[in-house]
Amino acid sequence: MKATANAKDTIAYGTRIVGGISPGKGGSTHLDLPVFNTVEEVSTPPTSVAxxxxxxxxxxxxxxxxxxxxxxxxxxxxxxxxxxxxxxxxxxxxxxxxxxxxxxxxxxxxxxxxxxxxxxxxxxxxxxxxxxxxxxxxxxxxxxxxxxxxxxxxxxxxxxxxxxxxxxxxxxxxxxxxxxxxxxxxxxxxxxxxxxxxxxxxxxxxxxxxxxxxxxxxxxxxxxxxxxxxxxxxxxxxxxxxxx
Structure with a gap:
């Protein structure tokens, strides 16, 4: 719950979040964002980062x-x-x-x-x-x-x-x-x-x-x-x- 609350605040602040990490829940979505099993799975080209x-x-x-x-x-x-x-x-x-x-x-x-x-x-x-x-x-x-x-x-x-x-x-x-x-x-x-x-x-x-x-x-x-x-x-x- 704390991670979700902070993610909402961060998005509202203007930061672009590209996904979240939750072992065992990779492939799902949360707050309309993709969820990954590990940090290693996350790959974001610089053009998509604020x-x-x-x-x-x-x-x-x-x-x-x-x-x-x-x-x-x-x-x-x-x-x-x-x-x-x-x-x-x-x-x-x-x-x-x-x-x-x-x-x-x-x-x-x-x-x-x-x-x-x-x-x-x-x-x-x-x-x-x-x-x-x-x-x-x-x-x-x-x-x-x-x-x-x-x-x-x-x-x-x-x-x-x-x-x-x-x-x-x-x-x-x-x-x-x-x-x-x-x-x-x-x-x-x-x-x-x-x-x-x-x-x-x-x-x-x-x-x-x-x-x-x-x-x-x-x-x-x-x-x-x-x-x-x-x-x-x-x-x-x-x-x-x-x-x-």
């Missing part, structure tokens, strides 16, 4: 995506789309839920979002924070970037390396705001995602946050201040451009 949806997903061909959206244009997932607003901030997050918080914060200050990517915190991610960053570095509609990490894995460290390289090689780099969740997480307890667990071998959240800060990102303590922080950074960039 242009914006193709623009969002094509950079991640061969990857799996969590909740993903270009506000007022394309919705792929279960995100609470009513708080999304088309704008200029790219958001990439290991936590889908925290990406909603970043969306709310940027909508509240009138910035809106260009593309929002929820990677998920699974042990074997199909898409990484670095993949999302590369997209935002090149995307003309994205003027600022928000990165949200969490405990588990080392994706944040690789993202920090990429941010450092980007800022060193780009004359006018886009401002980047970052946060790493889980600083008070107890050792060994899974915090929602299978990969969101702090083990003795993992890098603690505060070390990840420090790596992102050292790379040039502005690290904030919680998502509630992401919007005002990003707006301030963009205003500083505008003043620099006017003074040059």
């Amino acid at each position: 242009p914006l949806g193709y623009r969002v997903l094509m950079p991640f061909a061969g990857h799996e995506n969590g909740p993903t959206s270009s506000p007022e244009q394309c919705r792929v997932g279960i995100m609470p789309y009513k708080q999304y607003q088309r704008g200029c901030i790219g958001i990439v997050s290991k936590s889908g839920t925290l990406s909603y918080e970043a969306v709310g914060a940027t909508t509240a200050v009138g910035l809106g979002q260009s593309i929002v990517l929820g990677m998920g915190g699974d042990l074997l991610p199909g898409t990484t924070l670095a993949d999302g960053l590369r997209l935002f570095f090149e995307d003309e509609e994205t003027k600022g970037i928000i990165v949200i990490g969490e405990i588990g894995g080392e994706a944040e460290l690789r993202a920090a390396e990429l941010i450092r390289e980007y800022r060193q090689s780009t004359p006018r780099p886009k401002p980047i705001v970052a946060m790493v969740a889980g600083k008070t997480a107890p050792l060994g307890r899974i915090m929602g995602h299978a990969g969101a667990v702090l083990t003795p071998r993992d890098v603690p959240a505060d070390i990840k946050a420090k790596a992102l800060e050292d790379a040039g990102a502005v690290v904030v303590p919680h998502p509630g201040v992401m919007g005002v922080t990003m707006k301030r950074l963009l205003e500083v960039d505008v003043k620099k451009e006017l003074s040059d």
Whole structure:
């Protein structure tokens, strides 16, 4: 029922859904759409995909995506789309839920979002924070970037390396705001995602946050201040451009 409700909302949002997956029910239809047994059976030529949806997903061909959206244009997932607003901030997050918080914060200050990517915190991610960053570095509609990490894995460290390289090689780099969740997480307890667990071998959240800060990102303590922080950074960039 939840999948059906979300599919209806997504279609109403304007996203073209080409089919659904339900093992054992391949060959049937639901919501006037074909149903397949496996993802492998689904084959859609690019011409049948909504242009914006193709623009969002094509950079991640061969990857799996969590909740993903270009506000007022394309919705792929279960995100609470009513708080999304088309704008200029790219958001990439290991936590889908925290990406909603970043969306709310940027909508509240009138910035809106260009593309929002929820990677998920699974042990074997199909898409990484670095993949999302590369997209935002090149995307003309994205003027600022928000990165949200969490405990588990080392994706944040690789993202920090990429941010450092980007800022060193780009004359006018886009401002980047970052946060790493889980600083008070107890050792060994899974915090929602299978990969969101702090083990003795993992890098603690505060070390990840420090790596992102050292790379040039502005690290904030919680998502509630992401919007005002990003707006301030963009205003500083505008003043620099006017003074040059």
